[in-house]
Amino acid sequence: MKEKLIQEISTAMAEVLSFEQVAHLNSVLLQVVSQYTITEDGETLHENAASNDRLLDIFLSAKQVEGCTTPTIKYYGSTIRQLFKKMPKKVTDYTTEDIRAYLAVFQRKNKSSKVTIDNIRRIFSSFFAWLEEEDYIVKSPVRRIHKVKTGTQVKEVLSDENIEQLRDSCTKIRDLAIIDLLASTGMRVGELVKLNREDINFTERECIVFGKGNKERIVYFNARAKIHLQQYLSSRKDRNKALFVSLAKPHKRLEISGVETRLRKIGRTAKIVRVHPHKFRRTLATMAIDKGMPVEQVQRLLGHVKIDTTMHYAMVNQNNVKLSHRKFIN
DNA sequence: TTCAATAAGAATGCTCACGC
DNA sequence: GCGTGAGCATTCTTATTGAA
Secondary structure, three states, X not given: OHHHHHHHHHHHHOOOOOHHHHHHHHHHHHHHHHOOOOOOHHHHHHHHHHHHHHHHHHHHHHHHHOOOOHHHHHHHHHHHHHHHHHOOOOHHHOOHHHHHHHHHHHHHHHOOOHHHHHHHHHHHHHHHHHHHHXXXXXXXXXXXXXXXXXXXXXXXOOOHHHHHHHHHHOOOHHHHHHHHHHHHXXXXXXXXXXOEHHHEEOOOOEEEEEOHHHOEEEEEOOHHHHHHHHHHHHHOOOOOOXXXXXXXXXXXXXXXXXXXXXXXXXXXXXXXXXXXXXXXXXXXXXXXXHOOOOHHHHHHHHOOOOHHHHHHHHOOOHHHHHHHHHHXXX
């Protein structure tokens, strides 16, 4: 028991101490610990942690069987493990107050938004509901914690000037093509990186993208995007079928994060903060609605399943409400 | 050494099915 | 029909890797 304790402390400290220091720490701990009797508390904690981990593993594999993807499983695992770490007790002993306190502390400590807290609550809810179903606990402690009400806030968009500044800051024809394509089609970054060269129809200035859930739709780009894209493709020397590849040698298909970092960097040179692919999408939708494009058509263009999602963009500009009021009501 | 790209993890956004 | 729970995608930031 004592050896185990010492072993655990020195392993934890090994990251910050040198080999000699760890050895010294070991001998000091041995001397100090020999004067005391270690109670079984620690042992119980260990057992709790072990059985909690086991249950979590079963839960995660159950979720996997139900068809959850790997990122979800990972996110669930890390979130629940954090709870176990902060509150080392048996899952059966968790009370509603424990969970509430954990969420409150988490929010204060990390200055998290309500949405984040609600996400965590959702994950706990899923886990404890499963424990309840599987008869490990009588009643889920999360059942009494209700959805965290979250307000909606208006998201910022890029102005015409911003987009021009970004274009001016591009040093590579590839980046210019990416920006023009994103700005004129409003496609998701996930759709952009999945594109192949043959998906582009230059004569019709359109291309087929595969969106969320492998749904197919057609998006349209402008003349500027067409020219830059053609210039970029003719400058390429590799044989990769991907539409956008990395600048450096292996010339592999560009990843989502690759596009993101690249855009952020261009944004920094242009002195525009928080430039990311989704901002172009938002900008396109807001501008289209501003200029009077019917919401149903914008919905088609963006590939939204529900019109509510598209309507979020329509609410951005209060000026339109004023204009429409003058136009239709006065 | 430097720069581009990826990896990882937390936060946030979007979609859909289901139950009331 | 509306609100909510759940699943997954995207965003955002930082650390790490790898090639020139």
